[in-house]
Amino acid sequence: MKILLLGSGGREHALAWKLRQSPLCTALWIAPGNAGTAELGTNIALDPNDFPAVADLVQREGIDMVLVGPEEPLVRGIYDYFQVHFPNLPVIGPSQVGAQLEGSKAFAKEFMLEMGIPTAAYREFTAATLQAGLDYILTQTPPIVLKADGLAAGKGVVILDDLAAAQAELRDMLSGKFGAASAKVVIEQFLSGIEFSVFALTDGKDYLILPEAKDYKRVGEADSGPNTGGMGAVSPVPFVDEALMKKVEETIIKPTIAGIAKRGIVYKGFVFFGLIKVGGEPFVIEYNCRLGDPETEVVMPRLQNDLVELLQATHEGILSQQQIVMDPRSAATIILVSGGYPGDYEKGKVISGLTAVKDSMVFHAGTKNSSDGIVTNGGRVIALTSFGDNFDEALVFSNRNAEVVKFEGKYYRRDIGFDLH
Ligand SMILES: Nc1ncnc2c1ncn2[C@@H]1O[C@H](COP(=O)(O)OP(=O)(O)O)[C@@H](O)[C@H]1O
Ligand SMILES: [Mg+2]
CATH class of the missing domain: 3.30.470.20 (ATP-grasp fold, B domain)
Structure with a gap:
């Protein structure tokens, strides 16, 4: 089985190392990979978010399975893209809707609420409900947790001890501090543990x-x-x-x-x-x-x-x-x-x-x-x-x-x- 692994970090080197131990893996490509993955397979310099380029590679090399390492291609819908263009190709990762569990904090919170899964109490706000958000913050006991809804490369969560600072942060986020990722903001209860x-x-x-x-x-x-x-x-x-x-x-x-x-x-x-x-x-x-x-x-x-x-x-x-x-x-x-x-x-x-x-x-x-x-x-x-x-x-x-x-x-x-x- 010819496998294509997307990504370039330590996670991908560890996955490549593990895939290579399988007798079922006859050839491995890593895109873009790093100097470590180059020792385990063929690195291909392409952006995993460029789906047509990934599809070209799949076609050219006769790839039998794609394993997606990072979140961004998943949240952008790489699974669904391949469902359309190569419906029989195993792509390991969620569909774009499933990837919303990571791609949207509000989606994840609403999902957990519906399923009765223990998580911090929360509310969500947008620019249209800014005033309600500012008022809501005043009803809370600090510390207060503000989260940009979308992907923000690990920078979208701010925890503040001061309600006025939390109000200022909410304004900043809703006016584009994290771009489209903070067009919606989740405010949640702080959990200590x-x-x-x-x-x-x-x-x-x-x-x-x-x-x-x-x-x-x-x-x-x-x-x-x-x-x-x-x-x-x-x-x-x-x-x-x-x-x-x-x-x-x-x-x-x-x-x-x-x-x-x-x-x-x-x-x-x-x-x-x-x-x-x-x-x-x-x-x-x-x-x-x-x-x-x-x-x-x-x-x-x-x-x-x-x-x-x-x-x-x-x-x-x-x-x-x-x-x-x-x-x-x-x-x-x-x-x-x-x-x-x-x-x-x-x-x-x-x-x-x-x-x-x-x-x-x-x-x-x-x-x-x-x-x-x-x-x-x-x-x-x-x-x-x-x-x-x-x-x-x-x-x-x-x-x-x-x-x-x-x-x-x-x-x-x-x-x-x-x-x-
Ligand atoms: N409700 C919460 N209570 C206490 N700490 C939190 C809470 N939510 C997030 N954090 C802290 O912020 C970190 C980042 O939040 P997380 O939701 O994992 O966002 P991301 O990983 O996308 O930046 C967590 O690892 C945790 O340390
Ligand atoms: Mg986290």
Whole structure:
């Protein structure tokens, strides 16, 4: 089976690595990919949002399956595009309506309300209802959470301790702070607790639960400083015990998949549940319609199934015939980032030491091949994933290798998992 994987981050390198282990995968293309994926298949320089270009590639190479890594092509409707042009081609990901679970916070909240899924109380406002929004804020107790409805590259959520500041933020958002993404704003109750992520693979009626994970989004140690795409992750998550996971499955996963089926939404792909444990109870912070990054860099190593077999069963709607097998060990990953990230940073720094890494898996994120060798090409550069009997033991290897891999300006967090002891 010839497979095309869309995307270019650490998530995609980890997926490519996993796909390549399947005897069913006879050839792999990655578009656009990075220097790591280039070692596992053929990188093709094209934009995953350029659907006609993706379709040309599919036609030219006789691709048998497309796996979509990032959210943007899904939210823009790549699934539906291929339904029209290549109706028999397995595309792994939700339809455009299903992708609204990530693409519109208001859609997701309304869906959860209808399905009785635990999530923070909320209201939604547009420019036409600005005054009602300003009044509503005054009825709330801070902190107050404002969310741009649409995709905002992880920057669309603002949490404020002051009601006047929240009113000002609402005005800014509704007058285009995040462009069309904030033409609608969700205001929700602040939930206090500890976050974690659960992933499911669904064919639209059945589902399989993948290893759970916890990621670290802030750039600074002890979760300080600005948000990033993610600085590290661990799986499993020590506080997610069987009892909590059972609640997640019964109160969140089952009603979500049942809701997808009830609405007749076509969804053959991954669902990411961004969760928070409040007291002993899980609540949904958000849905994503694809796997997370860097969570994938710990989830794929722990998944012992043949990924291609799982994706085929997803496409055929026979997921109920499959069972997930997880590596019982802990996996942890540390992300090496460019100096200055998530603010301005330089690219093109030569990366050395990659071949000297021992006892960790190396997943490339922002890297590319150049005449100088492999160089940095983004904020997040390299993920170093290791196994151990617990995450601390796994991190010993990742930390050691974080020193072995070198590039000018390299930075990483030395405290991944700090809140889990
Ligand atoms: N209702 C809430 N209560 C407390 N924290 C929240 C709430 N909603 C979001 N957050 C915080 O903001 C982060 C980003 O929100 P999220 O809905 O995941 O948006 P996105 O990932 O699209 O930026 C969450 O990971 C969480 O830390
Ligand atoms: Mg999030």
